[in-house]
Amino acid sequence: MEDLPRYLAIARQLESRLDSGELAPGSRLPSVRQLAAEHDVNTLTALAAYRYLEERQRVVARPRAGFFAALPGAVASGQAERPMPSVATLVDVESRMSNLIRLSAAPIRQQLHMAEAHDSLYPAQELARRMQQVLTRQPELIGAHLPMARQALLHRQISQLAAGWQLDIPHDRILFTGGITEAISLSLRLLTRPGDTVAVETPVYFGLLQTLQMLGLKALEVPCTPDAGLSLEALEFALRHGAPVKCLVTVTNFQNPTGALMPEDNKKRLLQLARRHGLPIIEDDVFGELHFSGSHPPPLKAWDRDGDVIYCSSFTKSFAPAFRLGWLSGGRHHAELARLRESSSLVSPALLLGVLSDVLGSGDYTRISQRIRQQLARQCDQLADAVLAAFPRGTRLRRPLGGLLLWVEGPDGLDSHRLLQAALAHSISFAPGLLFSAEPRFGHCLRLNFGQPWSSTLAEDVATLGALARAQLQGQ
Ligand SMILES: Cc1ncc(COP(=O)(O)O)c(C=O)c1O
DSSP, X not given: OOOOOHHHHHHHHHHHHHHHTSSOTTOBOOOHHHHHHHHTOOHHHHHHHHHHHHHTTSEEEETTTEEXXXXXXXXXXXXXXXXXXXXXXXXXXHHHHHHHHHHHHSOOSEEOSSSOOOGGGSOHHHXXXXXXXXXXXXXXGGTSOOOHHHHHHHHHHHHHHHHTTTOOOOGGGOEEEEHHHHHHHHHHHHHOOTTOEEEEEESOOHHHHHHHHHTTOEEEEEEEETTTEEOHHHHHHHHHHSSOOOEEEEOOBSOTTTOOBOOHHHHHHHHHHHHHHTOOEEEEOTTGGGBSSSSXXXXXXXXXXXXXXXXXXXXXXXXXXXXXXXXXXOGGGHHHHHHHHHTTTOSOOHHHHHHHHHHHHHTHHHHHHHHHHHHHHHHHHHHHHHHHHHSXXXXXXXXXXXXXXXXXXXXXXOOHHHHHHHHHTTTEEOEEGGGGSSSSOOTTEEEEEOOSOOOXXXXXXXXXXXXXXXXXXXXX
16 A cells, blocks of 8 residues: 555545546535544645645535536636645655756756856956956955954845845845855745744745755645635634644745746735744745846835845856855844854855955945846746647747746646656756656746847747657557
């Protein structure tokens, strides 16, 4: 007997009753509470079973009416509008992750699988020149920490930059970290203990799942749609009816992988919800600077009057990946995070901080980041057009308003994991949907990055990918 998670065992049992006709197409199914009682599980587990079947289009949820057996051939359209939270599960994504990371080392012509842009997007020459200048002026930065006065200047510069995003961050509330990865690890180490549950978006950035796994944490996956981002309805349901949740990690601006931008109104409502439930939030704003028009969308933190949000930002995607410079402002947890960080990386490299300060002070940052954004916006359109032209009918995507990533929802039946195997034979990689959840979800989706310069080769490779997807569906 397979050792299935409880929700999956319940879903499979329901599925066989649907297959046998015992639960007739169109008939009303037991309520979530009844199902939970029948199987002696909590309501979230029962919901997870229904959600699993909903994704397979075996059941349909109707608002205020419950779940119904799907009609043959019926497409559960609009299911994203009625998302349900999943049940918290201990995360185990290590093998899937390392397989993907291994791809980066493989001689693949078209690397579309990581959330990374081509190095030509970034101002390497300019940064190299600046670094030379800083070294000539201050060779001691190789052997010393950044002098206090210089540090204070850099913190004021960051505070000024963030003011443009509607953030009021005092300059003594900024802590540099090794990218957002370190900022999130520190925050989770502070807020949780092994075995605790953390709410995350689903689909979710797999690096976060890996961090949760390393810390022995459970992920409560809360649905996130490309249109509206995290479902507040589902989060509230989970907070009211589920096991205690220690904190939420959310990417509010241009989420990975969906590209979702959470509407401002939702950001404000999320803060109120978190306040009501005493839920600390770790906000990951890694892509906020990569907005295609207007200005950096205000993060949640812009409305955080009570210090509930640990805000995390980074220059790794938007400016200088190899600098690995991120920063956080920890709200009411700031002092503890500063202490914790002393046991982690202690300080950031003085030379890199010095170069960053020079770039921010000179005004070059504004000019360069504008150029990066414009290029990404063009590449996003080029890739989205090519995908829509090449992929099978029924493929859906929503063009993001910023970031680096395009989330493609294939038609029913597409197996993006198998598609990846076929694509690799053509030297093309992408991230298959299964990676973006600790549970078996999103198998028909794929994530591509549009950080690669557009070229005829890339156009051909996207056409090949589309042809492989069509062939897979025709072969079924
Ligand atoms: C949503 C998200 N957060 C954080 C990171 C990692 O950020 P950093 O490079 O600053 O550690 C990534 C990288 O892809 C990401 O997509």
